[in-house]
Amino acid sequence: xKKIITLLSAVLFSATTFxxxxxxxxxxxxxxxxxxxxxxxxxxxxxxxxxSQTGVVTVFxxxxxxxxxxxxxxDTLYSCEGGSIHLYNINTGASIATLAFAGxxxxxxxxxxxxxxxxxxxxxxxxIHRMNTATRQHNVFVTGLVKSPDGIIYDQxxxxxxxxxxxxxxxxxxxxxxDSTTATVLATTLGNCDGITxxxxxxxxxxxxxxxxxxxxxxxxxxxxxxxxxLNQPADIxxxxxxxxxxxxxxxxxxxxxxxxxxxxxxxxNEIANSNFNLTVxxxxxxxxxxxxxxxxxxxxxxxxxxxxxxQLVKTIVxxxxxxxxxxxxxxxxxxxxxxxxxxxxSNNSIETKKVIIK
Numbered sequence: 001x002k003k004i005i006t007l008l009s010a011v012l013f014s015a016t017t018f019x020x021x022x023x024x025x026x027x028x029x030x031x032x033x034x035x036x037x038x039x040x041x042x043x044x045x046x047x048x049x050x051x052s053q054t055g056v057v058t059v060f061x062x063x064x065x066x067x068x069x070x071x072x073x074x075d076t077l078y079s080c081e082g083g084s085i086h087l088y089n090i091n092t093g094a095s096i097a098t099l100a101f102a103g104x105x106x107x108x109x110x111x112x113x114x115x116x117x118x119x120x121x122x123x124x125x126x127x128i129h130r131m132n133t134a135t136r137q138h139n140v141f142v143t144g145l146v147k148s149p150d151g152i153i154y155d156q157x158x159x160x161x162x163x164x165x166x167x168x169x170x171x172x173x174x175x176x177x178x179d180s181t182t183a184t185v186l187a188t189t190l191g192n193c194d195g196i197t198x199x200x201x202x203x204x205x206x207x208x209x210x211x212x213x214x215x216x217x218x219x220x221x222x223x224x225x226x227x228x229x230x231l232n233q234p235a236d237i238x239x240x241x242x243x244x245x246x247x248x249x250x251x252x253x254x255x256x257x258x259x260x261x262x263x264x265x266x267x268x269x270n271e272i273a274n275s276n277f278n279l280t281v282x283x284x285x286x287x288x289x290x291x292x293x294x295x296x297x298x299x300x301x302x303x304x305x306x307x308x309x310x311x312q313l314v315k316t317i318v319x320x321x322x323x324x325x326x327x328x329x330x331x332x333x334x335x336x337x338x339x340x341x342x343x344x345x346x347s348n349n350s351i352e353t354k355k356v357i358i359k
Contacts, residue, residue, distance in 0.1 A: 025249035027236035040067035080107035121149035164193035195237035207234035285357035
């Protein structure tokens with residue numbers, strides 16, 4: 001535990017230089033397509049953008065109404081704002097539409113499944129709503145929850161969403177997407193849980209106001225480990241799987257900023273480690289025969305993975321020990337839909353990413 005906290009402290013990059021831009025930041029989301037963090041900023045009724053490489057914070061969208069949870073689906077950012085969902089163009093920040101949910105008062109956490117269907121918690125009404133992003137139709141999916149639901153995340157292998165709750169001894173719960181039934185995944189001693197996210201290995205991270213901390217669980221919700229302390233009202237968190245970086249908004253007044261914690265082993269504030277793999281993808285856009293070329297400086301374990309622009313793992317291309325020197329592997333496009341992807345090469349604690357277009 002002490003070792004973990006020491007490592008995190010060494011690589012923490014706090015955006016205090018830009019603290020004047022923050023007003024009780026509530027939710028953070030990584031925009032993989034534009035290599036930036038998006039942050040809901042309720043006090044100033046806007047949404048901020050933080051460049052992943054430079055840390056520079058700018059305003060992404062104005063005219064928001066106390067924005068809370070954020071979720072990106074394709075080219076649209078969905079923002080929970082009171083009893084409505086506000087849609088923004090992910091490329092420009094322009095407002096697209098505002099959709100009022102009948103009876104909703106405090107839409108808070110938000111996630112989506114592989115079909116683009118949104119699942120949204122209503123903190124005040126103790127409900128979960130569902131929305132079809134293609135048709136924009138929505139309905140109440142879950143009612144009668146005992147505690148106020150907050151952060152929520154899609155769990156594809158189990159066809160469910162997992163959500164955390166407010167209050168003392170807040171349970172971690174799930175909702176079955178086939179029939180909307182709920183179940184308690186784990187009874188906890190955590191209090192006032194706000195956010196939930198998971199890393200590329202399936203480990204879950206949960207932020208809680210009580211204790212001002214983030215707790216990590218295995219993918220089966222065992223082995224709880226407190227990995228971050230000293231926060232102030234940590235809100236809706238997000239894990240960038242490409243760079244193993246956890247973004248944490250502090251909504252409390254004494255920090256009132258966002259902080260970033262690296263859970264890999266390469267030290268650096270730019271979140272993507274400097275590397276010397278000479279990584280190339282040719283041709284790019286990918287054709288029937290596309291080569292991935294790279295050079296390893298030492299022998300060691302290598303993984304090459306392909307992610308979509310929402311950070312979801314699409315394909316593991318290489319996962320093995322390789323020798324020092326130049327290598328070439330083929331990118332098999334079979335079963336992969338057309339679109340923009342991110343190729344991640346990880347070896348000997350160094351990471352390099354490259355955008356790949358598949359037609």
